[in-house]
Amino acid sequence: MKQAIALENSPHFLGYSGTGSESTGGQSDQREQVEFATELDAIWQEGMPLYERLRGPNQWPEAFPELRKVVNDYVQAMARLGETFLGLVAQALSLSPETLLSFLSDQHRLKLVHYPASKPGDTGAASAQGVGPHKDSSGWWTFLLQASPPEVKGLQALNKAGQWVDIPVKPGTFVVNIGQAFEVVTAGVCKATTHRVLSGLQERYSVPFFQGVRRDLTRTEARALSPHFASFEEGIEPDQAREIDSAFLHGKYDTWGETQLRTKIRSHRDNGRIFYPEVFEDYIKDGN
Ligand SMILES: O=C(O)CCC(=O)C(=O)O
Numbered sequence: 001m002k003q004a005i006a007l008e009n010s011p012h013f014l015g016y017s018g019t020g021s022e023s024t025g026g027q028s029d030q031r032e033q034v035e036f037a038t039e040l041d042a043i044w045q046e047g048m049p050l051y052e053r054l055r056g057p058n059q060w061p062e063a064f065p066e067l068r069k070v071v072n073d074y075v076q077a078m079a080r081l082g083e084t085f086l087g088l089v090a091q092a093l094s095l096s097p098e099t100l101l102s103f104l105s106d107q108h109r110l111k112l113v114h115y116p117a118s119k120p121g122d123t124g125a126a127s128a129q130g131v132g133p134h135k136d137s138s139g140w141w142t143f144l145l146q147a148s149p150p151e152v153k154g155l156q157a158l159n160k161a162g163q164w165v166d167i168p169v170k171p172g173t174f175v176v177n178i179g180q181a182f183e184v185v186t187a188g189v190c191k192a193t194t195h196r197v198l199s200g201l202q203e204r205y206s207v208p209f210f211q212g213v214r215r216d217l218t219r220t221e222a223r224a225l226s227p228h229f230a231s232f233e234e235g236i237e238p239d240q241a242r243e244i245d246s247a248f249l250h251g252k253y254d255t256w257g258e259t260q261l262r263t264k265i266r267s268h269r270d271n272g273r274i275f276y277p278e279v280f281e282d283y284i285k286d287g288n
Pocket residue numbers: 111113131136144146155195196197205206207208
């Protein structure tokens with residue numbers, strides 16, 4: 001069933017990927033996941049920007065016909081919740097409620113994630129990495145459901161003092177992360193959340209919803225609100241957070257879409273090799 005919807009089949013990076021197939025910070029992640037997105041058709045043709053190929057249909061497992069409606073309904077509900085939330089965030093930042101909506105994409109992403117239990121005595125750093133330290137790159141904001149019982153820990157965030165703190169599991173709540181693009185748009189006032197997941201002796205499930213950013217958003221457009229944020233204090237973050245791979249923040253690519261494509265290719269190299277040979281080598285070599 002898992003191989004029938006393998007992510008390697010999809011130029012849109014949608015589908016199942018197995019344990020160890022994804023890497024973060026150059027080290028392989030000990031988790032398996034199915035990635036879904038807002039159900040859209042593929043529109044990319046020769047001559048269009050390559051990043052438009054990120055848009056496309058989901059792969060649905062035949063063995064679970066009920067999943068299609070559940071996932072589509074969940075994505076729609078989260079898209080609405082996310083928009084309401086953005087209105088409140090805008091007001092908290094002295095902006096009109098609709099300001100932040102203009103950055104939104106037609107495509108949001110959702111993952112069903114499973115972290116297998118690590119084996120007792122398995123203490124090496126590599127086996128402990130559920131997912132390595134990162135700032136979310138798929139999202140404007142992330143709404144994460146920790147879907148295992150409260151005693152199953154694993155998610156940690158880096159605080160301003162550079163310490164990793166456990167994020168408690170509170171049933172009926174979402175963990176909300178700020179994504180990389182939001183840090184750019186707020187000119188560093190709202191730092192993207194640096195977080196990671198450690199493997200534990202119990203398996204763990206999570207369901208992150210990544211509210212999407214317009215693929216054609218340029219760096220210039222992303223900086224349009226900088227004058228507004230000049231009167232705010234710059235956010236504080238430890239050196240470890242500043243070193244996180246974040247191509248849009250560090251200024252290499254012109255559009256959010258290209259940055260996203262690069263991140264996806266670096267995380268899922270087989271897909272990069274198969275579907276994006278024209279940029280594969282460049283994106284892999286480009287460390288930061
Ligand atoms: O599993 C989690 O709690 C977090 C997952 C995560 O950070 C991600 O997939 O970006």
